[in-house]
Amino acid sequence: MGARRVLLIAVLAAAVLIGFVAVQNLASSAVYYLTPTEARDRHIAAGTAARLGGQVEAGSLRYDPQTRDLRFTLTDGTARVTVIGTGAPPSLLREGAGAVVEGSFASDGTFRATQVIAKHDEQYAPPSPGATPSHQTP
Numbered sequence: 190m191g192a193r194r195v196l197l198i199a200v201l202a203a204a205v206l207i208g209f210v211a212v213q214n215l216a217s218s219a220v221y222y223l224t225p226t227e228a229r230d231r232h233i234a235a236g237t238a239a240r241l242g243g244q245v246e247a248g249s250l251r252y253d254p255q256t257r258d259l260r261f262t263l264t265d266g267t268a269r270v271t272v273i274g275t276g277a278p279p280s281l282l283r284e285g286a287g288a289v290v291e292g293s294f295a296s297d298g299t300f301r302a303t304q305v306i307a308k309h310d311e312q313y314a315p316p317s318p319g320a321t322p323s324h325q326t327p
Contacts, residue, residue, distance in 0.1 A: 222289050225268035235296040241270060242289040242308075250284050252277070259305065263288060274302035281307035 222240035223231070233239055241263055249262035259274040261284075272290050282288055287308035292301045 224265040225263055225270045226265050228270065228294075229268045233294055235294050238291070238293050239300075240289060240291050241272075241300060242287065243270075245282065245284050245286055245288050247284045250278075250282070259302075261288075263290065263300070271299045272302050272305075273299050274305055276305075279305055279307040281309050283307070 222242035223233075225241060225243050228239065228241055243263040243265045246262040246264045246269065249260075251260045252258070254277075257275050257277065259272075259276065259278050261272050261282075263270045263272050272292075273295075274290070274292070282305060289306040289308060290300060290302040291304040291306075295301050
């Protein structure tokens with residue numbers, strides 16, 4: 190009877206350990222982001238790392254290839270956030286399409302992106318070989 194009890198405790202301890210490791214791995218690989226409305230409502234302090242997700246507002250996407258300055262407005266239909274970044278935009282980044290940005294808010298309320306991730310819908314098809322994305326010049 191004592192051996193069965195020790196075996197049961199060992200199995201339970203192993204199950205708890207496996208569950209703990211699984212939860213830790215899921216938490217570190219999960220990507221959570223706030224919508225512009227959630228970010229506004231939470232009053233995130235300037236300089237605090239955050240992820241925002243939303244739609245790139247039509248007519249707002251600007252990229253200067255000379256200075257590599259990227260600017261666009263991210264919206265969820267209720268709130269808007271101006272995103273400022275540096276570097277070439279991802280090829281799938283388009284006005285009206287979804288995007289997730291990582292970075293932090295500046296004191297002026299703009300979001301300084303260190304990474305821009307373009308999202309696509311289930312209708313995604315890769316560009317044809319040799320085709321140039323619409324926001325880039327050939």
